[in-house]
Amino acid sequence: MSDVQQHITALTERLHHLNYQYYQRDISEIPDQEFDRLLAELQALEKQYPEFALPNSPTQRVGGTITKQFPTAEHRYPMLSLGNTYSEADLREFDERVRRGLEGADYAYVCELKFDGVAMSLTYQDGQLTQGVTRGDGTRGDVVTSNVRTIKNLPLHLRTEGPTQPAEFEVRGEIFMPLPVFAELNAEREANSEALLANPRNAASGALKLQDSALVAARKLRFFAYSFLMPGRNIFPTHSASLQALSTWGLPVSDTWRQCHSIEEVLDFVHQWDKQRFTLPVATDGIVIKVDDFRQQELLGFTSKSPRWAIAYKYPAEAARTRLHTIQYQVGRTGAVTPVALLDPVPLAGTIVKRASVHNANQIAALDLRLGDMVFVEKGGEIIPKITGVDLAARPAESQPIVYPTECPACGTPLIRPEGEAHFRCPNDRGCPPQRKAKLEHYVSRKALNIDGLGAETVGRFFDLGLVSDAASLYDLPAKATELAQLERMGEKSVQRLMTGLEQSKQVPFERVLFGLGIRYVGETVAEKLTTHYRTIEALENASVTELAATPEVGGVIAESVAAWFQETENRAMIERLRAAGVQLALTGEAPQAASDRLVGLTFVLSGVFEEHSREELQHLIQQHGGKVTGSISKKLSYLVAGDKMGPAKREKATDLKVPIITEAELLAMLPKATEAIGGASEDVLPGIDTPTPSAPTTAPETNPGQQGSLF
Structure with missing residues (x-):
């Protein structure tokens, strides 16, 4: 084994x-x-x-694999x-059936919490994770191994x-989205005016179906194992023994869970977690x-349809009845x-609920909500309080339908409702x-x-006092240090911490700065894609709508939205002030070197589904060889692929x-083979140019080895 191979193996194991x-084990042996x-x-x-590289390297947890469609696999055990x-x-009836079936023999139960996620079947061979398959129809499911490998608490070996x-066994378990992650995701979607996800289960299910495993990694999913299966006779006598072994082997x-020796102990467990589950x-x-x-x-x-030796007890959805005072x-x-909706306080699912989501004007109309109504409130997915109905029998006779405001409640600007959107919107984003x-914030x-030292509450306070007005004005705060130190709950130490935090923020990478600008629809992933593609704020602000739409993950x-934001004079001026303050507005380091200049001066449109590569991969190939990809067809276009x-x-x-x-094969034939150097274009005639009929190659050329890391 070479020194390099030994070092890779040692790093992987470490x-x-x-x-x-x-x-x-919740132990941080080294700093992040x-x-x-x-x-x-x-x-x-x-x-x-x-x-x-080892098959289950921890580098796979960051994702990056693109899957155009998921193959299916048959479950060895339905x-x-x-x-x-x-x-x-x-x-109790279930317990009686078990007693009769076992003819009076002693028996015990294992009680486990039923986590609300996505059931998953994992195969381990020689201690290595080799396959992850969804439940599907119970007989066959989707193979989502590359996505499963991004789950950080799931051991790859x-x-x-x-x-x-x-040598080989199967682990069944639940993939779920933790509640704090779900709340954070919905907050981001709400800020971007996107539809909120109904519950963590839907969020986890949707994440596992994403074709880009890097996006799955960003969803921060987690896994709990609850079952062990293997060919032939099980090596463990009991389910509880198998759970202990799985934990010892590193599976979460x-x-x-608890072992119970009677139905009374089972019911005690059920009652214990009826309320306690809300603390998880x-x-x-x-x-x-x-x-x-x-x-x-x-x-x-x-x-x-189901095993006779197991049953699921479902807690009924908790609902409460309370009065609707007003709509804020x-x-x-x-x-x-x-x-x-502002409500009379009412206990619900372990918390006191005073407010509930109504989402938009459509829902107010659909529920026929009126002020003073007695309403029924549930928690959507036991997370978000929402009004589900009205007790019409208790409605006051003089009640009137709620009239949605036509002007912004904060600034008085007439509201607009863009076509196809559910929300009314205040267009006065500057005032x-x-x-x-x-x-x-x-x-x-x-x-x-x-x-550091500038949380949402503090920056909101500074805004109310007129000390800051936009992102660039934050970097004017050092000149106001004396004034800040005199504010209540500030002091010199707090001001110094703030000054240090502002200085350190100038080293924050460009993609996070772009995300922080708050451009509508530009979340973390889109910001990363845009900065990787354009590399500088100048290139981004000068890009056309058509060019932007051709960027991977950007429609x-x-x-x-991005083009409109950069067209505003105030936003461009703020960018210049951020640049003067020293904020990172470009990617550091050298741009990826072009694989060749074979496609320089050529522009392509990609349309349809391709056999060998995804559309994003083909776009990347074109750009690596000097070409451009656009989203619309014009006379200036070189090729439609x-x-x-x-x-x-x-x-x-x-x-x-x-x-x-041209076809995908013809496009690939235009690229240089691995042995050709940059700039060493051959004398081949390009398809469709100066020739009446393009000639499709019988085989596609080999992929340039230098592209492997970026594509796959």
Whole structure:
């Protein structure tokens, strides 16, 4: 084994150990910065020596794999659903059936919390994670291995402590989105005027279906194991023993499970978690009760739909009845006006609810809400309080329908309702105080500039006092240090901390600065894609809508929003002030070197579904070889690259304008082979140029090795 290979192996094992310590034992052996450095070192080595990269390297947790469609796989053991009940009487009947089936033998149960996520089947071979498959229809599911590998608390290879592991076995478990992550995601979507996700389960399910595993990694999903399966006779006598072994091997198993020796102990467990579950950072919707002994499970067997040795008790959705006092209209960072119902305080699902979401004018009309109504409130996914109905029998006779405001409640500007949108919006983004304050709060937030000593409350206070007005004005605060020190609850130490935080924010990377500007629809992922593509703020602000729309992960709506933001004189002036303050407005380091100049001067439109590469991969290839990709067909276009299911309108327009239409194979044939140097273009005639009929190659040329890291 070479020194490089040994070093890669050692780094891989070290990072796996650190992940286990952090996510399973809550131990940080080294600072985050040092961990990131080790991970970056491993990434660089794997890119330089891909032949030495291990199959389950921790670098896979950051994602990057693009999957055009997920293959399916048949489950070796069907993933059956459990019988559900909301009745304690049904649990006692279940216990009687178990007693009769086991003919009076002693037995025990294992009770586990039923986490509200996505069921997943994982296969481990020789201690390595080899496959992840969704439940699907119970017989077949989608293979989402690359997405599953991004889940940080899920071991890619297992520890060797404890019982000897079988050569191959299966782990069943639940993939979920923690409640704080869900709340953060919905807050970001609300700020960008996007529809809110209904509950963490839907959020987790949607994340696993994303085609870009890097986006899955950003969703911060987690996993809990709850079942062990293997071919032949199980090596463990009981389910509880298998859970203990899985935990020893490094798999995350929730420590909330309990072995119960009677139905009374089971009911005690059910009652214990009826309220206590709301203290957990994960959504739960019930309790799963299983016979513990595996041989007894075999004796009890299955019905056609579910096992006879297990049942799920579902907690009924908690609802409350209370009075609606008034509707408060809040103005967000993007101008969206959101109605919030103010209620008589009422206990619900472990908290006191005083406010509930009404979302928009459509929902007010659909529910026929009126002030003074007695309303029914539930928690959507047991997370977000929402009004689900009205007690019409208790409605006051003189009640009147709620009239949605026509003017901004903060600045009086007439509201607009863009076509296709549910929200009314205040267009006065420059003069509306809540919008301006919210933009400042966003700029200093943790995922943006994360300015130490300047949280949302402090920056809001500064705004109210007239000390700051926009992001650039924050960097004028050092000149006001004396004035700041005299403010209540500030003092010299707080001011010094703020000054240090402002100075450190000048080193925050460009992608986080762009995100912090608060451009509508530009979240963390879009900001990263835009900065990677354009590299400088100048290039970005001078890009056309068509060019922006052709950027990976950026569609027409986002492109129009970005272009409109940069067209405003005030925004350009603020950018200049940020530049003068020393804020990072460009990517540091050298831009990725072009693979060749073969496509310099050529412009392409990609349309349809392609066989060998995703559209994003083809776009990246074109750009690596000097070409440009646009989103619309014009006389200046060099080629339309046609894939399967391309719309007839584009083909017709390209034909009318005499734009050459080529296939994916023809595009690939235009690229240099691996042995050709940059600038060493051959004398081959390009398809469709100066030739009446393009000639399709029989085979595509080899991919340039220098592209492998960026594409895959």
